[in-house]
Amino acid sequence: MSTTQAHLRKPYLLFLGEETQAPYAKTALGIRDWAPESCTGQWRLAGSAIDLGLPDLTPEEAVARGARSLVIGVAPVGGTIPEHWLPHLLQAIAAGLEIVSGMHARLASFAPLVLAAGNHGVTLHDVRHSDRAFPIATGRKRRGKRLLTVGTDCALGKKYTALAIARELLARGRKATFRATGQTGIIIAGSGVAIDAVVSDFVTGAAESLSPDNDADHWDVIEGQGALFHPAYAPVTLGLIHGSQPDAIVLCHDPSRQTILGWPDFPIPDLGDAIDAYLTQGRLTNSAIRCVGISVNTAQMSETDRRPHLRGLADRFALPVFDPIRDGVGGVVDRLEVGT
């Protein structure tokens, strides 16, 4: 079995094209926020109105400062690579940079890029795709501790919560690794598996390979995907639960949502039912699984509204309940440290 994860070369030059709107530069903003030490600079084309606060560099200047890869940090509508970017990407390749893309369209589908990459001996990384071979899951219990973020839906803070917990553990001098399962997380971490792109027979095995044997006091903090109650993506979530063998889960929730985002006929489950369902599934491969906290996205709530809301949940579940952005993740990390 060859390498089963994407492995990227840092540091990065972040390519912003001519993007003008921050939502489309989510990838670049995430990398700047979570891996600032991995960012040599930004490369903006004429018309760009995004500024990451990094030095503006050409590929040649970035290479001179040590950059190893150009990351496409914006996602144009349609998820493809505009033709007029090709000369810029070719310039980066010629300067010796590897190219990293999290888009649906594959770099490898552009013949000029493939040709140039071959000529210059650099690799093209399509981190949204998982063409690598993964083993069938064994179910064998691995050494070390694992935390998986799970959710009542997609896109409500599972990546952010996992990144914040890993950072807090490291800040306290604990051994911890953030394990990425989606394209932005992979670029931040420099490695990982785009788990939803893995063939279903191998998805649990891919999750196993993502958090291998480790020191007994080491925490892998694994970015969750999808939701068990999601009418399309539940299989991805189940493979992550079974393969990650989590000792701890943190449930992520957005109280402003009544139904699954994009599937209005499917209700968001009750939080108690959701925790029960995740623990039931998790016990298949780790009988010691427990829920250690609830991460609530309160971006839509005023301070007056959110305080009693969080306190109500904390009373009901006897767990730390927090918005990771507004409250931090100290409470849940305390729980991991005392092991209760």
Added chain:
Amino acid sequence: MSTTQAHLRKPYLLFLGEETQAPYAKTALGIRDWAPESCTGQWRLAGSAIDLGLPDLTPEEAVARGARSLVIGVAPVGGTIPEHWLPHLLQAIAAGLEIVSGMHARLASFAPLVLAAGNHGVTLHDVRHSDRAFPIATGRKRRGKRLLTVGTDCALGKKYTALAIARELLARGRKATFRATGQTGIIIAGSGVAIDAVVSDFVTGAAESLSPDNDADHWDVIEGQGALFHPAYAPVTLGLIHGSQPDAIVLCHDPSRQTILGWPDFPIPDLGDAIDAYLTQGRLTNSAIRCVGISVNTAQMSETDRRPHLRGLADRFALPVFDPIRDGVGGVVDRLEVGT
């Protein structure tokens, strides 16, 4: 979206190579048993000791009798295509036959076959692989009735049970279609989706596309895969449950098994727990789901032992409990007909 299922051209010439052992000719035997009207003949090389009871034909003779495809009906150890078969496969292509393989090795990886298929305008079908594009699941309820076979483990009769139920419905003059999810089933049916080869993000959507809208009184009888309690394959099973939206499930079980086949640390679940787990998951996309029977593989039991065993289960669950091979599937089909 282009065609999302494999579509094979019948009838078949069954290629047996020089196989001498029946277990390796399982595919050919399954096709002969379940789709005899689709078998023009058999083609055996010198040394073969398998006889399907079909006419021995060369590709040219088979084409003269109407055959459209050559099916590789044996699975050599290693799952690959021996070099010395290539001249025979090329002969079949030259005679105008399409080639159908359920092996891990892809026909498409043999350049001479690809070249010849192009020259003769025939298609190579690797039915174990699912390279086609599938939509993301919508969760939208479809017209028509659906039955899914599920199990306490893999490889204990889910395909056989589904085939037998579909055949019995048709014999009673009902509208029914067997829906195949694995390679042998696909070759028997002439179409289907190798569901475990679909990328995990699309596995539920692939299951949806397998049993499209149909007449209100039509039953799709869907071949199950894996098991919810399986440490490697549960995501495949979950996608099938959510995407099939079954009105009815039949639980398949082998009482001689104590642990998951090949995963000795994982116990076979209690049958009541298994039924509950499948119904719980199924309710996400079909609140009317019910269990209509238990299919028990009693191949390992004497008549004296199996009778009280089946009766005990029938009493406990108030359901038809049967070995589809020894007892038939009349009881469960009665339930489908009365709709209770």
